Amino acid sequence: MQTSLMTSSRLAFLLVITICSCNYASVESVSRRSLLGNGLASTPQMGWSSWNHFGCSIDEEMIRETADALVSTGLYKHGYKYVNIDDCWAELSRDDEGKLVPKKSTFPSGMKALADYVHSKGLKLGIYSDAGYLTCSKKMPGSLGFEELDAKTFAEWGIDYLKYDNCNTDGSKPTARYPVMTRALMKAGRPIFFSLCEWGDLHPALWGSTVGNSWRTTNDIADNWDSMISRADENEVYAEYARPGGWNDPDMLEIGNGGMTKDEYIIHFSLWAISKAPLIIGNDVRNTSKETMEIIANKEVIAVNQDKLGIQAKKVRMEGNLEVWAGPLSGYRVALLLLNRGPDRTPMTGYWDDIGIPPSSTVIARDLWKHKTLKESFVGNLTETVDPHSCKMYILKPIA
Ligand SMILES: *[C@@H]1O[C@H](CO)[C@@H](O)[C@H](O)[C@H]1NC(C)=O
Numbered sequence: 001m002q003t004s005l006m007t008s009s010r011l012a013f014l015l016v017i018t019i020c021s022c023n024y025a026s027v028e029s030v031s032r033r034s035l036l037g038n039g040l041a042s043t044p045q046m047g048w049s050s051w052n053h054f055g056c057s058i059d060e061e062m063i064r065e066t067a068d069a070l071v072s073t074g075l076y077k078h079g080y081k082y083v084n085i086d087d088c089w090a091e092l093s094r095d096d097e098g099k100l101v102p103k104k105s106t107f108p109s110g111m112k113a114l115a116d117y118v119h120s121k122g123l124k125l126g127i128y129s130d131a132g133y134l135t136c137s138k139k140m141p142g143s144l145g146f147e148e149l150d151a152k153t154f155a156e157w158g159i160d161y162l163k164y165d166n167c168n169t170d171g172s173k174p175t176a177r178y179p180v181m182t183r184a185l186m187k188a189g190r191p192i193f194f195s196l197c198e199w200g201d202l203h204p205a206l207w208g209s210t211v212g213n214s215w216r217t218t219n220d221i222a223d224n225w226d227s228m229i230s231r232a233d234e235n236e237v238y239a240e241y242a243r244p245g246g247w248n249d250p251d252m253l254e255i256g257n258g259g260m261t262k263d264e265y266i267i268h269f270s271l272w273a274i275s276k277a278p279l280i281i282g283n284d285v286r287n288t289s290k291e292t293m294e295i296i297a298n299k300e301v302i303a304v305n306q307d308k309l310g311i312q313a314k315k316v317r318m319e320g321n322l323e324v325w326a327g328p329l330s331g332y333r334v335a336l337l338l339l340n341r342g343p344d345r346t347p348m349t350g351y352w353d354d355i356g357i358p359p360s361s362t363v364i365a366r367d368l369w370k371h372k373t374l375k376e377s378f379v380g381n382l383t384e385t386v387d388p389h390s391c392k393m394y395i396l397k398p399i400a
């Protein structure tokens, strides 16, 4: 799976180089400008979405309670500001003017009132639609053919974020359908974060930066180890394409939903953070356990994700089940993740050579899960023992 992805990614990359053999750099800088135009993705987006925990069982009261809980738990102070309603929020039929209608039984007050409520808490409201005739649940219409009207409606309601799915389409390519919504949003009169969800089908890392603020690189995540870790792998292939304005998206977080161990959820959060992935939590935040809070409210790990350099980490060394991931941070620092995917407790080493620090540099290391700066300093490498299905995450700072 990974091999074939890498191969096709490399092919696609070559293709881009070939098409733009004229001047790749200038094409890039043009897309950079249009991207930063909406100013909404200078760091990866953070928030909550209804999908992973609730699926279609959503209503306005639960969304309001979730907004309340983001505030009362303090999660919003850590940066979780988008409250995103996923699939199943609308009636199956549009109204006489062709507008989407919030489902009367579950969203009786309508979206404008809900947006006002969410905004009154200092948060932002996200919504969901689809670049097809019906959304994936088939319980509500998609926006294909109604892009301008829907974008305008979302703006009128005060919506701040749109996740745009890829089900039940006319069979045309995402590159034909997604930019139509991009242009509609640009004309809608309100900055709306545009999250592309075409599951990585047509390598959106290659074209997403001119179309949206983030793009899914994978199929949907499920709340288990294999699903989580394989999405991190698939997403890593596209590391070169993430940057302020546009991010690779390996799908939303499952932390707190019960299908993985605490150590595996720590890996999940660490990998998403170091990969500059959107941090969209997906648990019932009204009922967040202490253990889940320790993970999703880890300020030091969040700071890696939100670092202003915006460079996605990569695997720099792989030996069987042992992987070293690293990426640069602002201030000449480096984020380092020692990831043990195997069943045995094993010593692991991050070598300066692999991670872009001059080999003779002396480095101090901050353990981001123990919240401790290690007493000793390090030259050439950092070696620590890592438990099975566990990780250690550090910020390394050269001091000499
Ligand atoms: C709250 O979470 C716990 C597990 O952490 C679960 O056992 C309980 O059923 C949840 N309560 C509600 C109301 O969902």
Ligand SMILES: *[C@@H]1O[C@H](CO)[C@@H](O)[C@H](O)[C@H]1NC(C)=O
Pocket (backbone or CB within 6 Å): 349, 379, 380, 381, 382, 383
């Ligand atoms: C790591 O560096 C220390 C000190 O420079 C050295 O003694 C040790 O052999 C190195 N470890 C590995 C695994 O290379």
